[in-house]
Amino acid sequence: MGRQPCCDRVGLKRGPWTIEEDHKLVHFILNNGIQCWRTIPKLAGLQRCGKSCRLRWINYLRPDLKRGALSEAEEDQIIQLHARLGNRWSKIASHFPGRTDNEIKNHWNTRIKKKLKQAGIDPLTHKPIDHEKYQQESDDTIMELNLPIHHHKTETLSRTETYDKSNEAENCAANATDFSLSNNAYHNVLSENFDVDLWSKSCKTMSNCYSPTLSLEAEESIKFSTVSAVTESSSNIEPAEEQDSLQQWMDSIFSCAVNQLEEDLFLLRKYN
DNA sequence: AACATAGACAACCGCCTTATA
């Protein structure tokens, strides 16, 4: 009865992923695609559960991820969407190609919430804060409202960035003036030993077809990540591949329309 | 130099819905 278990859970590795593990997962997915997450760790030679692999791929390894800090415009859009949708992070993230729900959720919790509070706006209701009531809630909050925020780090490097600068990708990162470019140097390290043609082809296909709304910055960063590996063949997409991409593009448009309908329905239910 | 603290974000946990044997 039922499905097979997702994994035997014995001897599974947890915690931060190593570069070797990333390498194995990326290599496997680019060569075989994603059919079933349960089988991927075993086939890819990873001591991880399928769920962990899925998360790692979606939040960190996908070639079409847009890296770097969120812009002011993106932050504003997140605030607007949050006012409409609440904490439905995956729905919010669907409006930002190349951004993950985890990334947006983290950004909301660490920065935007604070920013809104400073501006006297309740991040939960998006309405002006009732200061008297608010001040009774906690001393910490009072501190946040009345005292200047101490910025210990104005330009904190992400873990990935720091990793980049202390490893083989250092030279690439040093040459890149753009934040997103330095981040993508990581992908160069990853792709150094495996099928770089396949990797670059995948990035190219994704940037050209799969994500029609992909920003210039994202496109540029993808190109940079494969700059050492781009070959003549990478730009020649096979007809069958184009067909697939067209299908995926149509799916994405359909998905956008469904998203909009779902949002409208959500708002109707909320206000009726 | 060593320790404490804060901030950022990757990773995990648990729940819910969907799919399947």
Next chain:
DNA sequence: ATATAAGGCGGTTGTCTATGT
């Protein structure tokens, strides 16, 4: 029809790094 795992999602925790003392 039912039980159970997969997949997906949001909340929370853990880890790492920068900065302050």
